[in-house]
Amino acid sequence: MTAQRQERNGGRGMIALRFRLVSIALWSSLGWVGLGVQACLPVPAEATTTERVVVNRYTGLAIEGYDPVGYFVDGRPEIGREDFEASEAGAVWRFRNEGNRASFVAHPDIYGPMFGGYDPTALARGVTVAGNPRFWLISEERLYLFGREANRDAFAADAPRVLREAKARWPELEQDLAQ
Structure with a gap:
């Protein structure tokens, strides 16, 4: 931090x-x-699910500091560096290099995780669950994060159905999240 x-x-x-x-x-x-x-006793949560973008409540970092562009460029999650940060949608995003940062700043809607980083399989069930940047999938040129590996596998097995249900429920769920 x-x-x-x-x-x-x-x-x-x-x-x-x-x-x-x-x-x-x-x-x-x-x-x-x-x-x-x-x-x-309550255990402090690592990510908050009351925001439109999943953010670590203690650091303010989106997707736990992983570089969102790295999923597309490197094909794997990579931790971003403190030297390359950008603010977007009320969150601080980190990147591995200036090129990735510039790409994200120019096109956050393309490189940012779909549904603000919430798990689409949970959204399809009508609940908001923070996605884990280690459980991810790129489908139709969009990044999706999942709360558990099993959710990623379920999504991969029937992505069109899960996306249809998640997209139908997202507007109402998003409206309930803090602005």
Whole structure:
């Protein structure tokens, strides 16, 4: 996380992590009772599903900092570099090089993941689930991210049906997401 982003976020990510670690240590010291209570504590989510683009709530990075253009150019997920960032759709995107950054800035609608990075198989069921940048597929020249490998496989088996259902439900689901 850049110093500027830490300052903007007020260091909330580290504070939440420290609180969680202290809570775990405290409850663990209480033995079995501690384990029961500890299981009830909320676990911080890595990605938020209340935005139109899936963003890591602590870093502000879209698709966990992976280079969206890299899926098309390199044929695999590649972590972007802090030196090559761009802001688009309320998210910070990272790229491996200036060329990938320039391509994305010129055509974010082409290189950005479809449905803002939400899993299309989940959308087809009527729920928003953040896609994992490690489970991906390019279909009809669009990038899709999936929450689980099984969802990617189900999508690949019947992409036209899943896309038809996801596209039908997306406007209503997108409207419920924060602006």
